[in-house]
Amino acid sequence: xxxxxxxxxxxxxxxxxxxxxxxxxxxxxxxxxxxxxxxxxxxxxxxxxxxxxxxxxxxxxxxxxxxxxxxxxxxxxxxxxxxxxxxxxxxxxxxxxxxxxxxxxxxxxxxxxxxxxxxxxxxxxxxxxxxxxxxxxxxxxxxxxxxxxxxxxxxxxxxxxxxxxxxxxxxxxxxxxxxxxxxxxxxxxxxxxxxxxxxxxxxxxxxxxxxxxxxxxxxxxxxxxxxxxxxxxxxxxxxxxxxxxxxxxxxxxxxxxxxxxxxxxxxxxxxxxxxxxxxxxxxxxxxxxxxxxxxxxxxxxxxxxxxxxxxxxxxxxxxxxxxxxxxxxx
Amino acid sequence: xxxxxxxxxxxxxxxxxxxxxxxxxxxxxxxxxxxxxxxxxxxxxxxxxxxxxxxxxxxxxxxxxxxxxxxxxxxxxxxxxxxxxxxxxxxxxxxxxxxxxxxxxxxxxxxxxxxxxxxxxxxxxxxxxxxxxxxxxxxxxxxxxxxxxxxxxxxxxxxxxxxxxxxxxxxxxxxxxxxxxxxxxxxxxxxxxxxxxxxxxxxxxxxxxxxxxxxxxxxxxxxxxxxxxxxxxxxxxxxxxxxxxxxxxxxxxxxxxxxxxxxxxxxxxxxxxxxxxxxxxxxxxxxxxxxxxxxxxxxxxxxxxxxxxxxxxxxxxxxxxxxxxxxxxx
Numbered sequence: 001x002x003x004x005x006x007x008x009x010x011x012x013x014x015x016x017x018x019x020x021x022x023x024x025x026x027x028x029x030x031x032x033x034x035x036x037x038x039x040x041x042x043x044x045x046x047x048x049x050x051x052x053x054x055x056x057x058x059x060x061x062x063x064x065x066x067x068x069x070x071x072x073x074x075x076x077x078x079x080x081x082x083x084x085x086x087x088x089x090x091x092x093x094x095x096x097x098x099x100x101x102x103x104x105x106x107x108x109x110x111x112x113x114x115x116x117x118x119x120x121x122x123x124x125x126x127x128x129x130x131x132x133x134x135x136x137x138x139x140x141x142x143x144x145x146x147x148x149x150x151x152x153x154x155x156x157x158x159x160x161x162x163x164x165x166x167x168x169x170x171x172x173x174x175x176x177x178x179x180x181x182x183x184x185x186x187x188x189x190x191x192x193x194x195x196x197x198x199x200x201x202x203x204x205x206x207x208x209x210x211x212x213x214x215x216x217x218x219x220x221x222x223x224x225x226x227x228x229x230x231x232x233x234x235x236x237x238x239x240x241x242x243x244x245x246x247x248x249x250x251x252x253x254x255x256x257x258x259x260x261x262x263x264x265x266x267x268x269x270x271x272x273x274x275x276x277x278x279x280x281x282x283x284x285x286x287x288x289x290x291x292x293x294x295x296x297x298x299x300x301x302x303x304x305x306x307x308x309x310x311x312x313x314x315x316x317x318x319x320x321x322x323x324x325x326x327x328x329x330x
Numbered sequence: 331x332x333x334x335x336x337x338x339x340x341x342x343x344x345x346x347x348x349x350x351x352x353x354x355x356x357x358x359x360x361x362x363x364x365x366x367x368x369x370x371x372x373x374x375x376x377x378x379x380x381x382x383x384x385x386x387x388x389x390x391x392x393x394x395x396x397x398x399x400x401x402x403x404x405x406x407x408x409x410x411x412x413x414x415x416x417x418x419x420x421x422x423x424x425x426x427x428x429x430x431x432x433x434x435x436x437x438x439x440x441x442x443x444x445x446x447x448x449x450x451x452x453x454x455x456x457x458x459x460x461x462x463x464x465x466x467x468x469x470x471x472x473x474x475x476x477x478x479x480x481x482x483x484x485x486x487x488x489x490x491x492x493x494x495x496x497x498x499x500x501x502x503x504x505x506x507x508x509x510x511x512x513x514x515x516x517x518x519x520x521x522x523x524x525x526x527x528x529x530x531x532x533x534x535x536x537x538x539x540x541x542x543x544x545x546x547x548x549x550x551x552x553x554x555x556x557x558x559x560x561x562x563x564x565x566x567x568x569x570x571x572x573x574x575x576x577x578x579x580x581x582x583x584x585x586x587x588x589x590x591x592x593x594x595x596x597x598x599x600x601x602x603x604x605x606x607x608x609x610x611x612x613x614x615x616x617x618x619x620x621x622x623x624x625x626x627x628x629x630x631x632x633x634x635x636x637x638x639x640x641x642x643x644x645x646x647x648x649x650x651x652x653x654x655x656x657x658x659x660x
Contacts, residue, residue, distance in 0.1 A: 043373030
């Protein structure tokens with residue numbers, strides 16, 4: 001099998017870059033693409049949105065579960081979701097790979113294909129990147145996503161008491177899929193779908209600008225779990241969020257999640273499951289969510305004044321769940 | 331000693347972010363800084379320059395030689411130099427750290443201080459970042475730099491036969507410093523300066539936009555060695571570069587490099603030493619290099635028509651040197 005150590009950097013790039021060539025920009029002109037010292041992309045509106053997120057083999061994925069393509073999708077989606085959560089559209093990606101020279105070239109090519117699939121769907125070309133040799137066993141992929149704002153950015157800090165909290169996209173499916181893998185449950189029927197969503201999540205990125213245009217006061221994507229990410233909005237905004245348990249059960253926990261994990265664990269995943277990359281918006285109470293373009297938004301709670309009961313409650317009660325922390329001992 | 335595993339992500343960021351708070355933007359407004367889903371920075375001129383470059387412990391630095399501060403400077407400088415080599419000014423950085431939870435918190439804080447020093451000197455604030463847990467022993471730092479173009483970008487592909495090739499900044503000092511370290515030569519006198527420049531290089535970033543304004547046809551920074559990087563310009567432009575051995579000896583090899591390594595090895599480092607991050611420009615022959623603002627440019631060669639003797643020659647002869655390749659077996 002051909003490995004990175006068998007090809008020089010130019011030969012590796014010659015294998016990887018064709019995957020990116022098919023991505024056509026949709027929201028901004030690429031004035032200089034990969035291959036020079038840096039890329040140049042148009043910044044419509046005179047500003048640029050920028051975010052970076054990386055993943056590491058063994059920590060963020062396992063090779064026995066994830067293909068290179070899955071990893072490419074997952075890292076790209078987590079970045080695109082962060083752009084969308086500002087109310088912006090993605091305009092370009094930069095990709096950095098640190099890899100053991102023992103890594104098969106085919107894996108790197110598959111990674112690029114996964115990134116390119118997300119890039120193509122968003123119309124956000126790969127503008128550049130970097131490859132570095134890493135220690136034995138190490139593979140790390142870091143992406144930076146750039147975006148353009150059709151209007152003012154939607155921050156985490158703008159939620160106001162009285163806002164309706166709504167979710168665009170699924171909840172708990174990625175976490176449920178991880179549970180299926182970790183517990184070696186049968187990967188058939190609805191469980192297969194959960195696993196697929198864990199390995200290669202998607203994000204309703206178009207709904208970020210839709211929410212912004214609808215006047216959303218605050219917007220975040222579900223990276224570390226609904227309670228954790230809604231808590232970030234609540235803290236940044238100086239408010240609290242009260243989630244509606246019935247709505248979450250009916251719209252998110254019911255169906256495949258409950259079939260696979262049972263009702264109790266399904267709602268836990270809805271509240272605490274990470275890497276879902278759905279969008280959570282806080283909208284003025286009068287917003288007609290049904291009228292919003294694109295994927296549906298489902299009301300799942302209310303913004304309430306900050307109180308003694310913690311920043312996020314479910315039906316008024318602090319839930320016994322925790323999200324993900326990158327260095328915490330457990 | 332306090333290690334990353336002893337603090338949660340929020341506590342780590344609370345320790346690291348103050349280093350970045352002192353950086354004031356000079357070239358573009360930061361509309362949204364770190365802490366939200368993504369940052370937003372003004373993009374003067376309606377476009378944004380973007381590049382990414384990473385370094386890995388053991389591969390790109392050794393802890394017995396480099397402090398966290400050194401690593402921060404080195405990774406930041408390599409990115410800033412790529413922005414400058416487009417003729418642009420840096421406007422912001424994004425920082426991604428993948429680290430063994432055993433890493434001392436103090437090292438991560440020192441890393442941030444080094445990045446912040448470069449950011450402050452450029453007026454390019456740290457806009458955001460990401461931290462991920464890595465396998466035992468692994469520390470990897472990836473930075474993305476954004477920039478703004480005062481005029482059209484200066485590409486690698488614009489060099490024309492007849493252009494004068496000029497260098498702004500030093501050559502061979504970083505490579506010379508690496509030789510001192512690898513061969514355990516005494517780190518005193520001029521050798522100490524070479525080592526300092528290897529561990530924490532600097533780049534004459536302001537001279538990138540200066541060269542652009544002066545009408546430079548092509549521009550690149552010295553990442554992998556003068557011959558390698560000039561060769562990239564030559565290939566992209568469909569020309570060849572003939573370097574002037576006397577000029578390189580007089581202006582770059584003479585002095586500390588020759589004192590430490592001798593004349594023969596000094597010129598080798600001038601031709602092939604990487605990680606210098608000086609700028610190489612191809613200017614119209616009539617350009618008055620002495621009149622350029624800021625740091626001096628020294629003519630070191632000519633762009634000539636592509637010929638049979640290879641893309642880069644020294645006094646008409648193909649030099650017997652090689653630059654750096656990230657995966658080649660050596």
